[in-house]
Amino acid sequence: MRERTFRLEILTPERVVFSSDQVVSLIAPGVEGYFGVMANRAPIVSQLDIGVLQYRTPGGHWEYIALGGGFLEATGNKVTILAETAELSREIDVQRAQEARERALQRLASGGPDVDIERAQAALRRAMARLHAVQQSNSFS
Amino acid sequence: MATAKEIRRRIRTVKNIQKITNAMKMVAAARLKKVQAKAEAARPYAQEMSELMARLAVSAVDVSHPLLEQREEKSAAFVVIGAERGLAGSYNVNVMQHALREIDKRSPENVKLVLVGKKAVSFFKRRQYQIVAAVESRRLDVSFSDVERLTTRVRSMFEEKEVDAVYLIYARFVTPMKQLPTTLQLLPMRQPTPELAVEGYFEFEPEAAKLLAALLPKYLSTQVYQALVEAQASEQGARMTAMSAATNNASEMIETLTLAYNKARQAAITKELTEIVTSSEALK
Numbered sequence: 131m132r133e134r135t136f137r138l139e140i141l142t143p144e145r146v147v148f149s150s151d152q153v154v155s156l157i158a159p160g161v162e163g164y165f166g167v168m169a170n171r172a173p174i175v176s177q178l179d180i181g182v183l184q185y186r187t188p189g190g191h192w193e194y195i196a197l198g199g200g201f202l203e204a205t206g207n208k209v210t211i212l213a214e215t216a217e218l219s220r221e222i223d224v225q226r227a228q229e230a231r232e233r234a235l236q237r238l239a240s241g242g243p244d245v246d247i248e249r250a251q252a253a254l255r256r257a258m259a260r261l262h263a264v265q266q267s268n269s270f271s
Numbered sequence: 272m273a274t275a276k277e278i279r280r281r282i283r284t285v286k287n288i289q290k291i292t293n294a295m296k297m298v299a300a301a302r303l304k305k306v307q308a309k310a311e312a313a314r315p316y317a318q319e320m321s322e323l324m325a326r327l328a329v330s331a332v333d334v335s336h337p338l339l340e341q342r343e344e345k346s347a348a349f350v351v352i353g354a355e356r357g358l359a360g361s362y363n364v365n366v367m368q369h370a371l372r373e374i375d376k377r378s379p380e381n382v383k384l385v386l387v388g389k390k391a392v393s394f395f396k397r398r399q400y401q402i403v404a405a406v407e408s409r410r411l412d413v414s415f416s417d418v419e420r421l422t423t424r425v426r427s428m429f430e431e432k433e434v435d436a437v438y439l440i441y442a443r444f445v446t447p448m449k450q451l452p453t454t455l456q457l458l459p460m461r462q463p464t465p466e467l468a469v470e471g472y473f474e475f476e477p478e479a480a481k482l483l484a485a486l487l488p489k490y491l492s493t494q495v496y497q498a499l500v501e502a503q504a505s506e507q508g509a510r511m512t513a514m515s516a517a518t519n520n521a522s523e524m525i526e527t528l529t530l531a532y533n534k535a536r537q538a539a540i541t542k543e544l545t546e547i548v549t550s551s552e553a554l555k
Contacts, residue, residue, distance in 0.1 A: 141316040143415040143496055162476055174474040177485050203323055210319055
């Protein structure tokens, strides 16, 4: 049987990162936990956290995208994601992500009074999300 | 009357100026194209963002959020986006005059300025206004996170009641030849209007009010980002037009000067001939 597909669009303030009609299902990092979406889902608006978004194409192939938080909206047979940042796993610069991770860890460890803990934590989580996206895409394909 | 040599020197100068203005015109045209592409790329996000806001407005019946709070306007902040470089015709002056008109409706001690662009800074530096922040970005590729830093600043001023309203002043891009200085109220944000929304029932996660609270600051940044990109397009457009006009003026000037040069040359030759003829006549 032909798999049912839906349209997925990932937008950031600066550009359209991804757009395709051929998506079978996706797993998104909601603020209240990861959740899945398949074709013809009941309409929903959800806030997304920093994390890895993954989607599957009809061939059974999974793709991974590092998200820096945002919003997901499903209407009709279309899912739109408004992300603060979004990078496809193949676009991610692993070395840069690792460096960002080290920097954030150092800042958190130093614990000085001028360290913005919240910002450092967010930076750390974004770096981790990037690394995870790359890792997962390497180990499954 | 100027001698032929002097005129020749002037022609050379004008030609050199023309080369420069022509090059600047080309550069501005290339940059305009780049910025326009950037504006194009940013549009889907902004569009979707407004739709989402409208959708939430239907469901979140009782919307109250610090950014929506209407207060009596005692003091106001103005974010003024000016030019980054000169030689853009009257672009910067137009925007600044518009800003002054808006600001002068209030007394100077109740106005706080956030300036973007080098030329905006140098315009207001000599005047008696309170400048709370000045951003100069020589780069054309302003990122969204740069904008977020700016809006965070403005937001906290509003939330801590330092100011009761925030306005954004920038030049809207109409055509490369036409820019429209515009005032946009940033804060308090207008209640999202539900008219746009589609019918149908939505699930919200978390509930609509919380979502809206998370969405409002993003929406604010999106507005500023759009305005900034548009202002950049306006600046490049204005520069392109100004430089194109300058190039044409130079062409005209070269034409007149060449005419004058030919006349002067001919006059000199005639004079010389007359002198030779008269002197040979005298020797007979």
